[in-house]
Amino acid sequence: MTTVHDGEPGAVATTASRPRGAHPLLTFLAKRVAVTAGLLLGVTVVTFGLVNVVPGDPVTANLSDQALNDPAAVAAFREKWGLDQPLWAQYLHYLGNLLHGDLGHSQQTGRAVLDDLLHYVPATLELALPSMVLALLIGTGVGMLAAVRNGRFTDQLVRVGALLGLSTPPFWLSLVVLYVFFYQLGLAPSGGRLSTDFSPPPTVTGMYTVDGALAGQWDVAWDAAQHLSLPVLVLTSLTVAMLVRFVRSAMLEVLQQDYIRAAYAKGLPTRVVLRRHLLRAGLVPVVTVSGLAFASLLSGTVLVESIFGWPGVGQYAYRSATALDLPAILGVSLFVALVYTLVNLTVDLLYGLIDPRIRLS
Amino acid sequence: MAPLLDVDSLAVTLPSPRGPLPILHDVSLTVDEGELVGIAGESGCGKSLTAQTLLGLLPPGAAVTGSARYAGTELLSLDARGWQRVRGAGIAMVFQDPSAALHPMLTVGRQLTEHMRVHLRMDRRAAGRRAVELLDQVRIPDPERALRAYPHQFSGGMRQRVAIAIALAARPRLLIADEPTTALDVTVQAGILALLERLRAETGLAVAFITHDLGVLSALTTRGYIFYAGRVVETGPTGGLLTAPNHPYTAALLGARPHGTQTGGTLRPIPGAPPAPGEAPPGCPFQPRCGYAEPSCGEAPPPLTPVGADRSVACVVRPHLEVAA
Structure with a gap:
């Protein structure tokens, strides 16, 4: 960056050279990527928590009335989607998959x-x-x-x-x-x-x-x-x-x-x-x-x-x-x-x- | 020879929520080719509005009467095109605060050359060459690099030098400087004043210097106009104005001014405040604050009347005034 000092007419402009090292833009971007990663982690925690505290059960939301009357079907659904596991285990499991780029499967569409x-x-x-x-x-x-x-x-x-x-x-x-x-x-x-x-x-x-x-x-x-x-x-x-x-x-x-x-x-x-x-x-x-x-x-x-x-x-x-x-x-x-x-x-x-x-x- | 700028009986009225407000009354002034003229007065006395009028930069709804001729052209009847030709190339302006008057996001080079190319029909190269010369002329070090820099990279004094270079770029014959040193450090002020005087001497530029500082007025200008409440109350050669004022207001201004070299003197503030626009008393606007007022002062605003060869004053009493030495 250049600063031109006032003073005697004809004063020579001085140049403050940038300290050696990474380009400031790269440093800026690196910081932002780190912040974003933290933010996304936070989003998973909050969303996970919120979905589990809302009243309602994915089982009742997804299975038909007929299937709901069949304990075996309900149990199978819970096991399939990991709902029988404790919450922390579900979360860690999800996070592990997430790190591999696996967002899980939608219960609605059945697709990834x-x-x-x-x-x-x-x-x-x-x-x-x-x-x-x-x-x-x-x-x-x-x-x-x-x-x-x-x-x-x-x-x-x-x-x-x-x-x-x-x-x-x-x-x-x-x-x-x-x-x-x-x-x-x-x-x-x-x-x-x-x-x-x-x-x-x-x-x-x-x-x-x-x-x-x-x-x-x-x-x-x-x-x-x-x-x-x-x-x-x-x-x-x-x-x-x-x-x-x-x-x-x-x-x-x-x-x-x-x-x-x-x-x-x-x-x-x-x-x-x-x-x-x-x-x-x-x-x-x-x-x-x-x-x-x-x-x-x-x-x-x-x-x-x-x-x-x-x-x-x-x-x-x-x-x-x-x-x-x-x-x-x-x-x-x-x-x-x-x-x-x-x-x-x-x-x-x-x-x-x-x-x-x-x-x- | 006709003066370069000849303002005659100029009156300006601005719109306001409570109806039209008269701001300038019957202002007449002249500036000759190559002359340094001072316009002085307190804040709100109409100095800056006079400058805006002369550049056609009044807010919408302003009503102007009288006449203002620049180099024989009547400014007040110009259309938008006509104004564009006069601004920059005929009359240019330097503003009070260079930090505000320079565009923060455009390079100095861009701001210095854009109007040159319009007014002087220069191509990019020629404008660039002239820009370097101008920066050199206002003593900006390393002009080539300054062209690529942005205003915030300069100090206040240097910014004002850049602003002056920009004002001069399209070869104007009259420069209106509206308190160009007020926002600057005292040590930097002197440099800017010296620069303006040098430019006048070197290029024959006429300068109308607006200030509230009588010290600056006496240091720089040869002739001065003292404004009060939108009127010219006194005019004449600066030396005479400041040593032997004819108007009580000029004398009061001098008395209210600190003396740089003297200690122990008393500052005498002027009692009261200038009237707000539209609230001036029927007679002399200074009469409520004036120690010499007589009943006749309240009748009508006194006209500017010649006193001696080169001075005029708008006062019917004309008391004998002592100036604190």
């Missing part, structure tokens, strides 16, 4: 939890990614516009719109969107990931649009995109409503700064001041909120996924929770924790990219 996640996560990702990108573009643009037009009609309109968006229940918006675009206009399919005429493209990413395009099956990719349109519309609107308010207030604060007045005082055109000076400085708080929004989209949006019949993480989490399907619940919890830590890490790295004061200290 890891396979389930690999099936459901890409579906959610396919919803979350375009929703987030669109929301970020629209939210930033509209929020900036409202800030620049502070107090005027455009601003009022944006604020009322954002408030409406925030107070709209997601399930209601989903139903309205379905009614208008599917039932009335017939512009988009009602739900699912693909029409019945098509079979899923060969799995690469698990996202049908991408995989379809990769396999050259453009009709499949197009059909998948059409299925995406309505849930993405709903998720984008909700996320935009949330972002706009943050962007607006962040940008308003930046607009008060002397350096924005200084930029105007230099005779720069307004669009340059807004794009280069305002946007750059307002981006830090926007990145924080966007990170949280993206993490919440990735963790699955139960209601929207349910209404659009979208086999994503949210639906999986919901079904596992109601069935007290411990391995699946643990798997989803670990996934959500991982998403939040990764998103936070990305946000922190982005801070450094945006603000040199963070990067250089």
Whole structure:
């Protein structure tokens, strides 16, 4: 890092050289990985404990009435899933498997939890990614516009719109969107990931649009995109409503700064001041909120996924929770924790990219 | 020869929740080519608002009357395009706090060259070369490296030098310096003042120096305007203003000023406070705090009237004023 000292004109700048050793970014990343590992361990303990204290029995949740009347069936179920073991033994067993990358088997689907996640996560990702990108573009643009037009009609309109968006229940918006675009206009399919005429493209990413395009099956990719349109519309609107308010207030604060007045005082055109000076400085708080929004989209949006019949993480989490399907619940919890830590890490790295004061200290 | 900047009967009214607030009243001032002019007064007297008016940076809803001509151009009737051409390339500004006025996330080089490229139509290379020259001119060590650095990597004084270099980049003829040394250490102040004087001498730059510090006024400027409650109350060559003031307010300001070389003297604070905008008394705005006020002072704000060859004062009483030595 370079520091230029004041003093006699012509004073020579001094360079404080970085102490030898690992690159600060590597040290930072190593620390974060260690923290994440600890966090995930904590998540397993808490989830394990919570699932075992809630009233309810996985046996009654999973077996039919007929099977419940058969003590042999119940005992077999308990033995199969290790429920006859003491809690600590169950936990250690789970942890041992986890270290080998084995998340156990879901009592509901009968499949490995890891396979389930690999099936459901890409579906959610396919919803979350375009929703987030669109929301970020629209939210930033509209929020900036409202800030620049502070107090005027455009601003009022944006604020009322954002408030409406925030107070709209997601399930209601989903139903309205379905009614208008599917039932009335017939512009988009009602739900699912693909029409019945098509079979899923060969799995690469698990996202049908991408995989379809990769396999050259453009009709499949197009059909998948059409299925995406309505849930993405709903998720984008909700996320935009949330972002706009943050962007607006962040940008308003930046607009008060002397350096924005200084930029105007230099005779720069307004669009340059807004794009280069305002946007750059307002981006830090926007990145924080966007990170949280993206993490919440990735963790699955139960209601929207349910209404659009979208086999994503949210639906999986919901079904596992109601069935007290411990391995699946643990798997989803670990996934959500991982998403939040990764998103936070990305946000922190982005801070450094945006603000040199963070990067250089 | 016509002055470079000629402000005549300027009045500015700002919107407020309680209705329009008049801030500047009947302000007239001139700055000649290559002249260092001081504008002094307490906080809130309208000095900075005058600067904002001259750069077209007033908040929305502000109402401006009067005239402000820069190099023959009427500033107050400029459209957005016209303002963009004047700002930076005609009139440039240095702000009070360089830490706030420099963009924390853009490199010095970017902030130094972006308006050069707009105003002077320079390509990246030419702008870069000029940037190095400018940093050298304001005595920033190792200019090439400074271009790649960010503002937070410099000390306060160096930041203000960078801000001055940025202000000068598009070759303005008038620099408005709004209390550019107030946020700096005293030892650093002198360096910035010397720099401004040197730039004036070397490049023929005219400087309007806004300050609340009469010491700075006398050290740097040749002519001064004393502001009170949005009006010019006295003007003339700085030497005369500060040794033989004609306005009771100027005298009171001098009396309230600590003397650096003297001990044991008394500081005489001015009783009362300046009127808030919109609450000025009907007559002379200083009359409620003035020891020499007469009944006629409450009638109408006294106009700025010439006294002798090069001085004017806005006072009807014109008492004989003693300045504490």
